[in-house]
Amino acid sequence: MTSVFKTVSKWLEVPHPILSCELRQVLESLLEVVNSILRLEEIENEKALREIVSKLPQVSCTYTNDDAGIVKVTFLSLEFPSLDTNRFVYELFDRFVLSKSRCFELESKAYTFEFKAKDMPRLYVADYLIHLSEKQSYERFKEKVMILKEQLRLALLNKNFSFRLALSHHVRLDRKITAIHSQVLRYIEEKGEEFDTQFLLDVDRWLMAFSQDFLEKRSPLLLAKALFNLISIRRELEWKETIDSSKRHIQLSFFPSSLSFTFGTKPVLGCTIGVGLNPSCERFVEKHLSSALEAVIPSANLSISPEVHLEKSNIQMMYVEFEKEDGMRFTDEEIDKLKFQLPIEIEARVQRFVPELFMVRNEEEIMKNILTLTKEIRSAEDFPQVTVRYEQHDEETLVFCVILVRILKEGQDSVTEAFSKVNHSLTLIPERTQIVSYLGGKDPVEANVFRVQLSDVNPFTRRNFSFNFFEARHHVIEVIEAAVGEIRDYNGGMILKQSENLVRFKQAFSEVDSENPEFLEKFFYSLNPIEIQATIETESLKLFFETFSSLLEAEEEGFFSYRFHRKGSQLFLFTRCNDHHFRTAFEEELEKQDLKHKLMISSSLLHHGFRYEGVIFDNHEEIELQLEGILKTYLKHQIKPKVLNLNLETKIFLDPRIGGDHQSSMINKMLFEGLMRLDEQGTPQLAIAEKVEVSDDQTCYLFTLRESYWSNGMKVLAEDFEYAWKKILSPGFNTRFAYLFYPIKNARLAKEGQCSVDEVKVKALDDTHLEIHLETPTPYFLESTTLGLYSPVNSYIDRIHPNWAQERGDRFICNGPFRLRENRSFYAFELVKNHRFWNQDSIKLDHILLSRVNSRKATELFCTKKLDWLGPPLGYGRSNFSQLGEKIHYLPTTKSLWYLFNNQIFPFTNHKIRQAFCLAVNRCEIIGTNRDCMLPAYSHLPLNHTELFRGHEGMEENSERAEQLFKEGLDELGISKREFPQVTVIHYNSEASNRTSHLLKKQWREILGISCRIEPYEFADLFERLGRGEFQVGCFCWISWINDPIYTLNIYRNRDEKLNVFFWEDREYQTLLDLADHELDLDKRLEYLHEAAKIFSNQHLILPIYYEYERFLKSENLQVPIINNLGFVNYAYSRFK
Incomplete structure (x- = not known):
């Protein structure tokens, strides 16, 4: 042993002479372990040492005291890259060995050694003394230790496998599972592609889904091949779906094998199948596959029921085995036939479910109004008779339809000419002019139908950005009088009737009225023709509003949706979309199909960024069928929403209190809005704060909050800011970014536990006022409040659902320009425009899709126009940018x-x-x-x-x-x-x-x-x-x-x-x-x-x-505000030219 020590000590690192004595004792323990495990008597040179390293990891498991049942377990291994090796090995030992056995740990110790030899990795040694109960089988315990040793070997071979081991807590470990893992890694190595930790975690999920009986009858080779193909095909199909979701993508993989039974084996043909489906209205199950197989090879059957795995996505994966009735193997010709014909037969057998739709519509009679006005003219001295009714509007224009009936006198200007001589801001859109009768047989009575468009709507815009119909209508009347002289406003007397109807309408929905009275007014005044506002029955108005309300609540139905409601002789329809061309296209189709004149009532309004179009028709079955055809045709030709495609290459935290890193902050600024935000010059601007007052000594800030809402409809309160910031400053909350709040008085003391968090000088005075006292004047404090960490969180939700940040869809509560949708396959996150955002008019995007793929795939996506941004700040810069033939952009940063x-x-x-x-x-x-x-x-x-x-x-x-x-x-x-x-x-x-x-x-x-x-x-x-x-x-x-x-x-x-x-x-x-x-x-x-x-x-x-200055590539037509010198990219305010 002395000779071994002398040899090895040449190669082991001695950090400092003072430590030599203590280290010698440790080294001798190491060499004893090396010798006991590897049975080596002497190590003569570095080559021999490297041979030892190549045989790692090794594990020794021996009894030290038979009577006491004490076992010594020693692990000898290299350090695991990017992991805390001691913690990693101990947690695995505890999880897969100690927790599965009736035993407990008596003592443990671990060392790490560093070699002087060039590029030699560090060596890790750990000793555990374990006490086994009397009933505990030593052989079973040792078996588990040896299985763990094999898992550690695989972890050394593949870094992602080590990450998978650290993350997998529920996978059973036995020799077969370990053999499957080993074979999967071999396939990955053979393919030579980049497979991440998620690939291996997906393997574990499938293994947990398989029954024990299924696993026992199949070899590790077959199972590994099936698993590898299942996951590879699913990823490939997700990729194809992102390229072209209009096609049905189907992919199959075949591999002959055999199943082992007690008394023999049976040849089968293993098959992994991936089918792109719409899970809400399509399905593909065992009977469909069996029928497809029979159509290709009548003598073939399913050997087992398919193992189906949906994963809440539109890709249905299944593993199945085929067998022949005669028990023979499938020939090469039969396999080729299946490869070619089975996908065709599968596609033909996907079952579709189409929901039943009900539609009807009625009436719109311009001529009736013309005749009515004509009858009001009884002498040549009568004033022109005029009706002015609301037609349509969008964010920038307001349109009225005008019917003007008058005595046409000799030499009199036409209506168009009369308007051209008057100074006004209206746009006249003539529709028709005709002589409808002769008064006394000689004076022609002329009817004019035209639209007037108000392009300057600012004078008629209310506080909530809705238009004041009455003021706008009055302005139109004034311009008409200026053009043609004094007139009689025929339907002006109906305004009183309208007011009475509005009161009854508000009474019917008193709860809504108390919360948002302008909302009901906006709906009521959207009814067309305008005169219907005075005559519509309250019951019909209630049903129409309820149809509209049901559509409001269905916020996750995408770009276009609609609702029908049938009651008595009426059919109510409301549609929702964000395409401002829809109304025009819809009206044209009604005209073509001769339905426009049957329309009884219509409604058109803008709410939370969507256009809502409502109609009431007579309840006739043939009208319903025609409307159904119109809507289906529109859906086929709908204009696609504006979508920004980005890629993430780092882990993201969506709770703004945790996501303090640069990348997380940029994503969180899409989802959350703070008191202030930066403009394109990097200057703080008001955001949720409507006003800020600063004391003369610059140590007290009073923020007044504007009216704004969380994505669940709750108001954003000053308390939400106080609550979020004080959570970060709680002593028990571990964060590296608390220092950003230290300008606030007592913030540091609270974080260090020297005072109560309640003493931090952040105070919500009421719902809309937040007062902050600073330790000292801080010139950059307003800029600090623009950071994602200074965002609010919904204090009410955080108290009752503290896991909200791990949720998706409506359960993820935010207040920023976008909100989080349920995850789709392929995408890490999908963001959709938040229509409750206070400044939504400045947001031009409809969706932001965030994928998470490796750099090779990201480059491929960008080159095929499926990604709009490549590189920092969400991804990595790459030296090959210049080789892609795209314009390189530079991101000014403080990096x-x-x-x-x-x-x-x-x-x-x-x-x-x-x-x-x-x-x-x-x-x-x-x-x-x-x-x-x-x-x-x-x-x-x-x-x-x-x-x-x-x-x-x-x-x-x-x-x-x-x-x-x-x-x-x-x-x-x-x-x-x-x-x-x-x-x-x-x-x-x-x-x-x-x-x-x-x-x-x-x-x-x-x-x-x-x-x-x-x-x-x-x-x-x-x-x-x-x-x-x-x-x-x-x-x-x-x-x-x-x-x-x-x-x-x-x-x-x-x-x-x-x-x-x-x-x-x-x-x-x-x-x-x-x-x-x-x-x-x-x-x-x-x-x-x-x-x-x-x-x-x-x-x-x-x-x-x-x-x-970081380099990046972007789509040519993408415009993104970049904050100067800070490198912060405000993706939420992006737009496409």
Whole structure:
């Protein structure tokens, strides 16, 4: 054993001579484990050591005391990339072994070892002492341990498999399941494609769905092949659905196999089938498949009922086995026939369910009105008789239909000519002019039918942006009188009748009226013809409104929907869409099918962004059939909604209190609206706040909230802001972003548990007033309130349903421009326009679809016009952008690339070592050919903040000075360069940071003569590792969310700040920041901040590499507001040209 120790000690890392004695004891324990597990007597060289590594992981399971039932379990393994190995192994051991056995843990210990040998991974050893009960079978216990060993082996082979192990809590583990996992990984390796953790989790879901009997009768090879094809086909079909959802996509895969039984085997043909269905009105089940199979090969049958898996999507997946009546195998010719003909037969047998529709309509008699007005003219001296009725409107125009009957005198101007001589803003749209009779046989009576369109509707717009019909109508009458002289407003006397009907209508819906009286008025005055408002029976009006209300409640029915209601002799119809061409197209179809004159009543109004068109017809069956045909034809040719397609490449948190990272914040700003928001110049503007008042000393802010609503219809209250912010400041809530609230008085004290959260000076004075007191004047406070973390949450919902942020659809409560819909297959999130958003008129998109695919698939989607944005800030920048032939755009950001030195871990506890590493770089080499989007960084502050400090000394490169400082640092540490440990650099797993890390490794080796190991991590894992201080050198991308240098400087004000991974603080530094906090003179304030920045820079804890203008590609016709210098992309306000 001594010889083994002497040999191996050459290759094991000894961090510091002081630790040698303690480490020797640990090393001897390690070598004992190595020898007991691998049965090696001596390790002579590095090659032998690498052979040991290649055989890992290994597990030893032995009795230490037979009488006491104590078992020692030892794991010897490499570290698992991107995971906390000790926690990972222990949780698996506890989950799959201890919790499944009648035993308990007595003791455990674990070590991690680092080899000096170049590029050798770290070694992990863990010992567990387990007490087994008397009835517990040692062999069964050992079997579980060995199965776990095989799972760990697979996890070392495939990083995604290790993530799958960490996430899977309900999958049973036995040798067969493990063999299936191993075979699936082999298929993945053979395909050479990118399969993520979700692929392996899907394998587990299918395994849980299969019965034990089904699994026992099939080999691991067959099951793995079936599972691999099931999941691959489903993903392929989801991809095809996104490209063309108008087609029915069907995909099959066949593989001959055999089933084992007690007394023999039976040949079968395994088949995985994927069928695209509309689950609400289509189905495909066993009898349909059996019929399709019989049509292709009459002698074939289903061997088993299909294993169906819907997953709440429109892709139905099933695994089935076919057998022949004669028990023979399927020939190659028969399999080819099935491949070609079975998809055709399946498509023909998809069963469709079409809901029954009822429709009818009636009357619209212009001529009747003309005749009525004609009868009112009894002499040549009578005034022209006029009716003015509402026709239609949209956001910008209001249209009235006018019938004017008059005595046509010789030489008199036509109506069109008369209007042209009057100064007015109306647009005249003539429809018809005709002589309808002769008064006394000689004076012609002329009837004019025309529309007048008011393009300037501002004078008639009410507070809720609805039009005041009465004022608009009165204006039309005034213009008509100015054009043709004094007239008689024939239906003006009906306004009284209208008012009486409106009162009765409001009484019938008193509850609605008390909550929103303008809503009922808007509906009532939308009825056409206008005179019907005075004559319609209250019962009919109630039924019409109820039909409309039923459509309002069906918010998830998409772009176009409608409702019918039949009562007595009337048929009520309401449609909803967001296509302003629909009404015109609908009227044209009514005209073509000779239905327009049968229309009795119509209604047209805009509500929450949708157009609602209502009609009442006589209840005739033939009219219903005609209307059904019109609507179906329209649905086939409907105009597609405006949809923005984006792709996510990082994990997103949808609770604004948790989603403090840059990507989550951008998604949350689509879903939530705070007190303020940034305009395109990066200036804070009023949002939910209608007004803000600031005290003279700039420490008290009073926000007055505008009337706005949550997506569930509840009002947004001042309490919702107070509640959300104080939740973040609760001591028990773990977040790295609480510092953003520290300008608020007592916020820091509350977070640290030194005072009650109730003492934080944020107070809802009432429903619409929020008062905030600050510790000191804070020039950037209003800008802070634009951050996603400052969003409100519905306090009522959060108290009774604290899991609302994990919900989808109506159960996810938000107040922003968009709301969350139920997830569809392929998409990570689907956002739809929130029609309760206070500023919805400025939102031009209807949907935002967020997929989550790898970079290769994202590039493919963009190149095929299925993705509108490729690259940052939601995705990664790529060097191959220039090869795609698209225009490259640049995102101005405050982004800086840093490398952090852990001053708590040897050897970076030494200042001169850190300084040497900072000077031993060549930024120009790192930037290379990326000068179009990168600038060398010599300060840890963002570029636009560095420029505020003229003359600020940075970290210039100096290789000679670096060598000198490195030598001095080694002397202070008492070690030689030969003894200097290998440095581990961890970085974000992206193309840019990987390239930069390897160049730094090269430069440090050339200048300082040291070796480095590079370890990539996913962002969340990297962030956690940095936060826990588990790094030597860590790569980090810094983005300042506030356009003020103090945002960056504040991170290192106190050692206990969550983002202060160095645990560094300095009294002079704190004093300067305190002075800056209290300084009202902005120039003097900048001087304090400049001095503080120099103090921190001189610690050489951060090596700034470059500032980056991130590159991205976007659809040519997409216009997206970008906040200058902050890199925040406001996707919610995007529009397509």
